[in-house]
Amino acid sequence: MTTGQRIFPWCVVLLAGVYLCVGALPAKDTGPYRYGQLGLLPVSADGRVKPLDTVARNSLMILSDKQTLRQDGASVPAIQWLTDVIARHEQADEYPVFRIDHPGVLSLLGLKQSDGKRFSFNRIMKHAQTVSEQVQQARQVKPKQRDPYQKHVLELSRQLNLYVQLGSMQRPYMAPPLEPSQQWQPFEQAFEAAKQGATPHPVVVHLSAAMSSYQQQNPERFNAEVAQYRRFIQHRMPHAGRKAAYEVFFNQFEPFYHATVLYVAAFLIACFSFLSYSSSPSGWSRSLGRGAVWLLWLTLGLHTLGLASRIYLQGRPPVTNLYSSAVFVGWGAVLMALILERMHKLGLGSITAAIVGFTTLIVAHNLAGDGDTMEMMQAVLDSNFWLSTHVVAITIGYSATFLAGFLAILYILLGVFTTVLKPDVRKQFGQMVYGVVCFALLFSFVGTVLGGIWADQSWGRFWGWDPKENGAVLIVLMNALILHARWGGVIRQRGMMVLAVGGNIVTSWSWFGTNMLGVGLHSYGFMESAVFWLLVFVASQGALMGVGMLPLRWWRSMSAEQGEAVSKNKTAVPAVSP
């Protein structure tokens, strides 16, 4: 190995480290107002105590589908936007924050698609009367029977409501309990109580002063009042204060976003490594491979940090909703793929790890949708024991089934379109997929049965044949089918690969499809655009299975071998004949 080859992996990790350090640096307030300090204050929204920064980001996300606002070419952080909404609403009402896509809703407001995507509160309020009439009409239709237009009208009405509640400080609940017997209250309520003569709550004293100084453009006073209130919080509820501060760091750092970027980088390096290895093994292919693996472990560390942060902030096991299941499925699959890479050292584990990590985080990002991804759990789900056993086991089952499926896709694509799928590579592929399917069967089975036991504990029915349960058992049956078919000689290596891709279809059905049926005790809610993407995914997997079943003479890897074998025979013949 040359020196360059030796230091390459170190360079990769160093570069990624620098990239992460830059990302982790706290954002500085550029102007005279210290919005950052305001964002650190703990408040209560949707039943969870969280920093105001999170509320600002989630609200802006709900309204505009973005966490920052573009105003006059500059980017405005969410917390600054929220401060404007509260204290300078004449200004905030002109910000283009309401994202409206549906043509019917646009025309209702006298707008065209060419007018842009986001509109200001004032612009919408010009048609307040029309909107309110349409909302009334849409409400009369049962939720399941509403057409897309009606759903969008109601969505707009929810967004307007949220905006108004934020502006009038009815939401979030900003006044923390001062006595153990009390609960969080809206600021407005604490303010009214003070007006009636009660001792003013510190939040009323300081935040009222801060907001009016903000209105009067007095940054020194604003900063001083916010700082004083923060000191009060640190003194009275140090734990909530620390947690809120950590959550703000988590929001700004965005570990999952950086992990997505790094997975792409690792994918590229791993591909170069594998391709150069299979054309001619050299020092560079090994060095690249090592760089990819190291980078992936680092990225997995980051992924783990993100998961651990969520567990700390939420006080819950890792999987609590669809969003977090995607994050966890990715985490589990990357971990398993990296373990495979340690065992086989082919570079295939790295490629798969990078693809799965990237894909699942993208899926998670799209599932994050509206609002807080760390939402509170419905009463029946409020059980850390079952969330950490049944849900985790079943999610690892998803991870493993997907991992087997993605390895199988790689097998099929490399076999059909390249010549690198040589017999020894095929053998290792076979071992990997077989092992992962066994693992998947174990976890999906245990997870499914634990789910049944949970159901028995909570409503006395071990098995209810509801869609989510059925989906889970389909994964178990699929993995069992693959293994028994292999043992029984019904399929061989290639058949196992084709069926493993089928496992992707079954898993995606169980994970998402069953939620789209709109029935069942476990459903997370209907997701329209997700239906489209699920169908695309299923179709693509079906097509890949079709490719996998092409006659072997169309597989470039196999036909190349046969060619070689024939030419070997030819050379062998003269040696024997004389």
Add this chain to the structure above:
Amino acid sequence: MNQSGVKQWLGALASLKLTVALFAMAMFLIFAGTLAQVEQGIWTVMRQYFRSFIVWIDLQLFVPTGLFELPGRFPFPGGFIVGGLLLANLVAAHTLRFKLTPKRAGVVVLHAGVIVLLIGELVTALWAREGNMSIDEGSYASYTENIRQTELAIIDPADPKADRVVVVPQPLLQNTQGQIANPLLPFEVSVDRWMANSQLLDSRNAPPALAELTTLADQGLGKQLVAQPQPQISGVESQTVDAPSAYITLWQEGQKLGTWLVSLYIDDGQPVEIDGKIYTIGLRFKRTYKPYTVHLIDFKHDKFVGTDKPRNFSSLVRLVDPQQHEDREVLIYMNNPLRYRGETFYQSAFKPDNSGTVLQVVRNPGYVLPYIACILVALGMSMHFGLHLHRFVRRPAP
């Protein structure tokens, strides 16, 4: 049949190809049974698909809602056949190839677990009973109700100590063509019209399609109200249940006494005077009386601050059983049921305004089987795959 013939049959039954085919069939059956739940109730689907020998599957199931019509249906083996064959296949395979070597031990243990699991589901299908017990705060209940079955109750309240009740179960109401008689009653009952799910309307506002029904009842509330048939409830999510109604006629010695409308919506029944004696007749959920009473002391329903999301439900009850000399307080809450006398009481729902609780009461003699199955299978799989993994990791380097 000679011995080799038996062996041949057993061999075919034990084949892995059959296992694979059965897995594929089970997957298809479960998939279809999931799709069917979009339109039909879970209990109907369960009966038709999973607790049946043959199911007729509509082609329409496989077409997304509202896309196009696809008439036609085909038969498919139901849950009893697929599950039964899987069990037979598994037992045959182990009978034929049974060898208790360290290498096979894991497989044997895990398959034993699968057998226990399949038997557990069969036991549940055959013998498990579910009921609801709804209790108002400060009050008590001594019976459970089966919310998927109703009965016609004819109550003679003459004795101040205890009512004498004669009930006509739902299957009898649904299927009897002629008159239903009972020696305890001085009259007979016939069912003119049965509605599995219904709603009640004011006769004056009834649509013309119901014209015939508005004049059917000539006694009691049926003179003012009319029952309109409704499609049966689909899906488990909706929390609602079917509310049957029926038009019944009472007869005495061949003489018609009158026709009444009875309905689940008419809570307390209606008074009927026969031979100078007052009876109360009404349709109600099927009841099962218990030798003990459950008193509701307090029901709590907590929500997350500032939201409508339920955080916890709990019922503080007092269990009084004179036979067993039990008198104690129990707190029943989410994921924390009370187990008593082979039955389990779960916090299930609550009455409007939190004025009372609804407990789900389940008797399942096989409830412990899945627990055993889970342990066996997990153990067996870990043994088997662990052995493989161990051997794989220890393999000689290439």
